[in-house]
Amino acid sequence: MSKLTNLMGRINYISSHDRQDNLYAVYETSERKFCRELEKCNQEKFFKSGTDGKCIEARELIIALPESFVDYNPSVLLEVFTNHFKRNYSVGCISALHYNKRKTNYHIHLIFSERNLLDEPIEKVAVRNMFYDEAGKHVRTKKEIFDGNVQIRLGCRIIPKGEVYERKLFTIKDSRFKSEGFLDEVKILYRVY
Structure with missing residues (x-):
């Protein structure tokens, strides 16, 4: 699992046919607008915190697949894996199905949000x-x-x-994605495949 500090750049990289010779499918459970807003929200929260280092905007899993999975329809395979993750963790996801250059590693890049979109934005108005x-x-x-x-x-x-000075669109980050057991949980989640 990787921490992403340039969410939109990474999404563009993994989903671009110009940058990926062996890109077979891309699947999104949320619109790119969601990702741009998420990136902006995380940057604002990071700036306000005054923390040193880099802002973590999202996380990425790279899931190695058995070679036999090349026989399945790439779009359907990617959709099943991504929706399975979304169903279990209720987060926005963008994924891409790739082979490496030598075609020895069939894998999925699964980018996911640590925050969820609120049903209604919370706005603060200047008094x-x-x-x-x-x-x-x-x-x-x-x-x-x-x-x-x-x-x-x-x-x-x-x-x-009378004007809005702060608009909150997302929940706080879900701490389970930082926990020690999260990757073990994901391994169990995909073991059924």
Whole structure:
């Protein structure tokens, strides 16, 4: 399992016929818009946390398949594997079925979200004007974002009273994907195949 720090880049890489000589099928349980919003949400949460390192936007499993599976319809095979994962973990997935260059390793790339989309977005509305400095941090007064000429400094912003200043589209990350036993659980999940 890999932690993905460039979700859209990785999706484009595994699903592109131009970049993959032996790409047989691509299957998505959620739209690309979901992935773009997920990437944005994870980046925002990471920035707010002030944590060092890289933002984990999603995770990827690479599932090796028996050579005999080349006899199955690639689209159906990929759909069955991906839907089986989605049914068990209730997360958005994008997958691709590949062979390596020497055609010795038939495998699935299964990218999945650690967050779920909320049924209804949660929005926070400003009850008064809100001021943000160049770093995107909330400050108390407008004086803190003005320069010496009483102009808003470059990169600072004001959110007027009554406007949405925060929109939450996703749940928190599901901690089970970080747990020690998750990969063992996935191995058991796919052992039936």
